[in-house]
Amino acid sequence: MSIELMHLLGLDGRNVDVEVRISTELAPAVPPDWLPLADDDRARLAAFRREGDARRFLTARLLIAEHLRFAGVPLSEVRLLRRVDTAGEWKPVLRSTGSWQLPSVSLSHSDSWVVAAFAHGAEVGVDVEAHAAFDPLDRAMLSHAFTPREMLTVHSPRDAADLFTCKEAALKAIGFGFAIDPLALELDGYRVHRFDSSEARALALSPLTVPGAASAAVALC
Template sequence: MYSIEPVPLPHDGPADISLWRVDFAFDASLADTAFTALSDDERVRAKSFRRQDDALRFASVRAALREQLARRLGIAADAVRFTSDANRRPHLADFNALDFNVSHAGAHGLVAMSPERRVGVDVEHHSDKFDWHSIASLTLDASEAAWIEQLDAARQVAAFYDAWVAKEALVKATGVGITRGLQHLTVLPRDSTQVTLRNPIPEDMREMAARWIAAPDGYSACVAWSATTFA
């Protein structure tokens, strides 16, 4: 039987943020006991995916999230209830002071959680067939695109994904996102694990921080958080 065992991940962010990696088994079945805690709505959503791999990505991350939340809350995993805010960002229906965020791509997912602040996370699988130029205008500041162009071809793809995951994690952590688009955030050049917002910083990003985190080969990942706490 398939069991989901999230791997705790180290990071350089605040100690109240917990982070886990979920590794997918694509030969699993949604009928496995690992998915027992999923709600009827979650099962319907999982079955709505056309590809079985996508269904397993969603179901595995949601099952792992339920288990970690249940441990924090002291309740059964199937008793965890979710709702969404006006921006369709999921949150707990019955508890306020516990924020979470998830992401998945390829063979891995991420779960981030904090009882003190908003969190955002993103992981992306590098694709050698992907031409980053095709969406550069939608995701990169002009200075970032110029900086990537100076790199050798082998490093360009990784640099693009580094920018992508950092911006997505930051936007997800705000809870409302940046209305002007990802290209209005500037996070490159990268010179450490710390994400440095460059150029004029949008108002909704001034209380945010982020760190790139270690990811499996061929992946980029980042975790972001709000500087202010719930208290």
């Protein structure tokens, strides 16, 4: 596991500290005894049909636990909650049974990569994608996520992964992920060129460095 500490320029002109934890190895499919899991987590874990999905799920939970333990927050006093409504599943939220000030959190995984991002004072979104997921390039499929202008910048699986992670991270920061039409958001590198959505808001985007053939990005709003 690696840890990346970043200072992103917040939307009010101040720096926001972002911690990103990256794992390239998946945890075993059985949770360790010391890791507290909510009933909802245990139900989700039991429902996975593929071992890899269970391992990615638990790896993400372990990255959260390691962040909280390093911050001195008792794991028994924190729950990761999900919200599901007609718009779809929102990104998870950390809630404390005590008086702890907890960060915004976002999770992502692709193949053997699992990433967790944490930020205080801003909503955070993160995404990671293996380059192999876009190889070979399927331009018809990509056109459902990328605008014609964005498609002009895609020449390789890495280009596609770079752009996809930026879009997914941005929409996760807002809270919805791809429940918002990704075509409503058009990017020019790491800047928002256009955002035609009722959920639109100012965004800050940055690439992440991950080991191996994968791309990642983090966003604040």
